[in-house]
Amino acid sequence: MSTNKQFVAGWGNYPMVESIVLHPENEMDTKKAIQTACIIARGLGRSYGDQAINSKGYTAVCTRMNHMxxxxxxxxxxxxxxxxxxxxxxxxxxxxxxxxxxxPGTKFVTIAGAIANDIHGKAHHHDGSFVNSVISFNIMLAGGEVVTASRTENEDLFWGNFGGLGLLGIITSAKIRLRKISTTYFKQRSIVINNLDEMLVALDENDKIYNYSVAWIDPLAKGKKLGSGVLTVGNAATLDDLPAKYKDEQLKIHQPNKLGVPFFLPNFTLNELTASMLNRVIAFVQNSPKEFVHYEKFFFPLDAIHNWNRGYGRRGFIQYQFVIPETGGRDVLILILEKIAASGCSPFLNVFKKMGEGQGILSFPFKGYTLAIDFPVTSKLSAFIAQLDEIILKAGGRIYLGKDAMLHKEVFQAMYPQYKEWLQIKSKYDPSNVFTSDISRRLGLYN
Structure with a gap:
């Protein structure tokens, strides 16, 4: 098992901290690792903030434990x-x-990370979150013993891990269900949306027809155009659906990406002007999709660009995602979009959609509207995000912990009052706080 001290961060490159990084290759290595000091497991580093970094202990990168x-x-x-x-x-x-x-929006996530964040995708209103595909998992606890957790065995440990940010143990293996498919293509259509009211109506109408739906909203639009954008909807394509030119490769898989951002771009390259220009390009691309599209472009468009996160520069960025109830949601969305457009915080990539019923204890989703939007880190961002947090809290909403980098402990506790139930599970399985991370200390997720 290799060990070295290095700077690590989430996908947003903010915050960046120094940690002792371990690379366990098997359960024996993992057991040795948890006997050293406080530790957090890390996968491919696609959590955006400080979920899988540990400035006061060890960070165990578990990607070598990847056997079928x-x-x-x-x-x-x-x-x-x-x-x-x-x-x-x-x-x-x-x-x-x-x-x-x-x-989710990237295929470069581990199964353990998918459980820790209870990931979801553009079909949440139809399929729910990742927990619905998991039968059971084996997890190494603070004492080094490996136990099985499922809906019928150690149920509290099972549910506590979905959205539990890896703070209850290290998941060594899992049993999951895969979906039978006849093609790796999707049939989709795009709908130009002129304002927020049109967007909400279109979401309601198309959610009854399509399993997958996701929208891009122009974050800089104001006035009558507020909430304008493009809604993309689709369903899995059957073999009968496919045009003849695709039928010889109906189960085609992705190729390794060839494009990439080789270094961090200068901070000045992403500002209000370039953000406005880039959002115009996104609008054009979203509004001109092919009718049939491969899963790579349907689910994972950004995976085509290796290290695209470097485009925000060394200052880094956050992806801010919230969910609010449908009741009263329109007025709250108007207020939030108006504030974003006037903030001067150069909002960039975003995803807007409806969510279905929630599950789990600290799992993020519940039935409502969710918006995820990127912001480059600037001197005024923290204060602006705190303003948005208060609006979302007042509306009965909450922030996705799997992407958060700035939420305050008191606001988190108000958004997730069920944290007390989760802390009881933490006390039962990890009373000495062996599993800790920077986000656990920031939000008070420890005994």
Missing amino acids: IAFDEGTGVLECEGGTSLEEIIRTFAPSGWFPMIC
């Missing part, structure tokens, strides 16, 4: 190690007609 253990071709049940990524699963099983049930 067993697969049942009759049921689609896969058993694999926690460091296995969705990318590896897709590459291995898609050619045989199997695909992950839940896909």
Whole structure:
């Protein structure tokens, strides 16, 4: 097991901290690691903030524990190690007609990380979050013992891990269900939206027809154009749906990406002017999709650009995602979009959609509207985000902890009053706080 001291950060490159980084290769290495000092597991580093970094202890990068253990071709049940990524699963099983049930905006996430953040995708209103694909998992606890957690065995540990940010143990393996598919393509359409009222109506109407829906909203639009953008909806394409030119490769998989950002761009390259120009380009691209599109572009468009996060410069960025109830949601969205457009914080990439019913204890989703939007880190961003937090809290909403980098402890506790139930589980399985991280200290998720 290799060990070295280095600077680490989440995908947003903010905050950046120094930590002792370990690379366990098996359960024996993992057991040795948790006997050293406080520790947090880390996968491929796609959490945006300080979820998988530990400035006061060890950060265990578990991506070498990525072996497939067993697969049942009759049921689609896969058993694999926690460091296995969705990318590896897709590459291995898609050619045989199997695909992950839940896909977020990147395939470069590990199964353990997907559980820790209870990831969701553009079909949450139809499929729910990642917990719905998980049968059970094995987790190494603070004492080094490995136990199984499921809906019928150690149920509190099972539910506590979905959205639990890796703070209850290190997931060594999991059994998950894959979805049977006949093609790796999707049939989609785009709808130009002129304002927020049109957007909300279009979401309601199309959610009844399409399993997948996601919108881009122009974050700089004001007045009558507030909430304008493009809604993209779609369903999995069957073999009968596909045009002849695709049928010879109906189970085609992705190719390694060739494009990348080789270094951090200067901070001045992303400002209000360039953000406005880039958002115009995004609007054009979103409004001109092909009718049939491969899963790579449908689910993971940004994966085509390696290290795209460097485009925000060394200052880094945050992805701010909230969910608010549908009741009263329109007025709250108007207020938030007006504040964003006037903030001068150069908002960039964003995703808007509806969510279905929530699950889990600290899991983020519940039935309502969710917006995720990128902001470059500037001197005025923290104060602006605090203003948005207060609006969202007052509306009965909450922030996605799997992406958060700035939430204050008191606001978190008000948004997630169920944190007290989670802390009881923490006390039961990790009374000495072996598993800690920078976000756990920031939000008070420890005994």
